[in-house]
Amino acid sequence: MPTTSDPACGNIPFSFELYPPQSDAATSALHATILRLAAAGPDFISVTYGANGSSRRSSLDVLTHILRTTTVDPLAHLTCVGSSNAEASQLIREFLDAGVRSFLALRGDPPEGAREGEAFLGDLGSAAELVQLIHRVQAEREPYRESVIPGLPAARSITRERNKVRIAVAAFPNGHPRSRSTAQDIDTLLAKQAAGANLAITQLFFHADHYLSFIQRARAAGVEFPILPGIMPVTSPARLRRILELSGEELPSELAIALEVEPTKEGQREIGIRQATALARELIAGDAPGLHLYAFNQHETVLSVLDGCGLLTPTSSASAPSASAPPASDPAKEYS
Structure with missing residues (x-):
């Protein structure tokens, strides 16, 4: 595979998603993985947040580790x-106090068996309301910005402009899964934009035209911010079944x-890589603004x-400590 930029793909940004580790051994392996991913030069690395705050502390630990070491x-992620x-x-x-300035605002999934409108929703009923709250908290925490006046080091100028947060x-x-129509999905995205969101990341899909046609509808309706396609290399039949269960996507x-007819794990891994690489290349050819893996x-x-898309440089492909966490059991897929 190439390790230099492929003109057919261009030099587009990419990002990664991780989830909090559940043991000391997994933590050590994840730290090595973060070094390898950071060396590739991603735009950001996102860290999931379990439903109802089940991984609050460990999520923050991973985020601060990324801040300290890369x-x-x-x-x-916030639900x-x-x-x-x-x-x-x-x-x-x-x-924010820990130094995090980028968020993925999600409503989150209701408890199993709960119905819409029940008390489990709490005060915030949608991701758009969470977007507004993030902006409000940032504004209260940092109502203005100070800067040094050239030639007067003891003086400060004050502006109302604040450091921006990426939401x-x-x-x-x-x-x-709970939408009544494609029009409702677009309307919800417009509401998130009106609330102050400035980026979107898609749920998983398996065909480029699903994403590209969605982008056409969103742009026609007035959605302006970048919408990153989410891609997951599917490397085993068990992982595919779990993805479909979580996302509701068609088989x-x-x-x-x-994947079913390939007898070896290594062969299944290569099938997953080939499928994800082909999908990524189609998306890039369709002018996707980046890739989220x-x-x-x-x-x-x-x-x-x-690497198969030609998006890694020789520097980012260079050797580094090789380690990986044990196979994932159930990363938080709480996108709403």
Whole structure:
């Protein structure tokens, strides 16, 4: 595979998603993986946040580790289901105080068996409301900016302009599981934009035209911010089944058959890499503004996809400590 920029793909930004480790051994392996991913030069590395704050402390630990040990921007997932305004505000301040300036605002999934409108929703009923709250907390925490006046080191000028925060939201090329129509999905994305979101990341999909047609509809409706396609190399039949269970996507029959008939794990891994690489190249050819890769806390597979797209340089492909976390059991896919 090439390790220099491929003119057919160009030099577009990419990013990765990780999830908090669940053991000391997984933590050590994840730290090595973060070094490998950071060396590739991503735009950001996002870290998931378990439903109802189940991984709050460990999520923040990973985010601060990225801040301390790399120059990559960490992006924190936040969910709001079941939270009061006070609880959500406190959490946002905690992340801001730690140095995090990028967020993925998600409503989150309701508890199993719960119905829409029940008390589990808390004070914040949508991701758009969480976007507004993040901006509000940032404004209260940093109402103005000070800067040194040249020639007067003891003096400061004050402006109302504040340091900006990046707030991403979820998008669904094939529709949200609870959506009544594709029009509702676009309307929801417009509401998130009106609330102050400035980036979107899509749920998983398996065909480039699903994303590209969704982008056409979104742009025609007035959605202006970049919408990054989310890509996950599917390297086993079990992982594919779990992805479909979490996302509600239709079975990609060709990929499913190929994984089932391949007897070796290494062969299945190569099938997943080839499929994700082909998808990524189609998306780049269709003018996707970047790629967001779900890494499952392992660097080798996602870096192979980027390498197959010609997006890695010799420097980013250079050797580094090789380690990966144990196979993921269930990363938080709470996009809403």
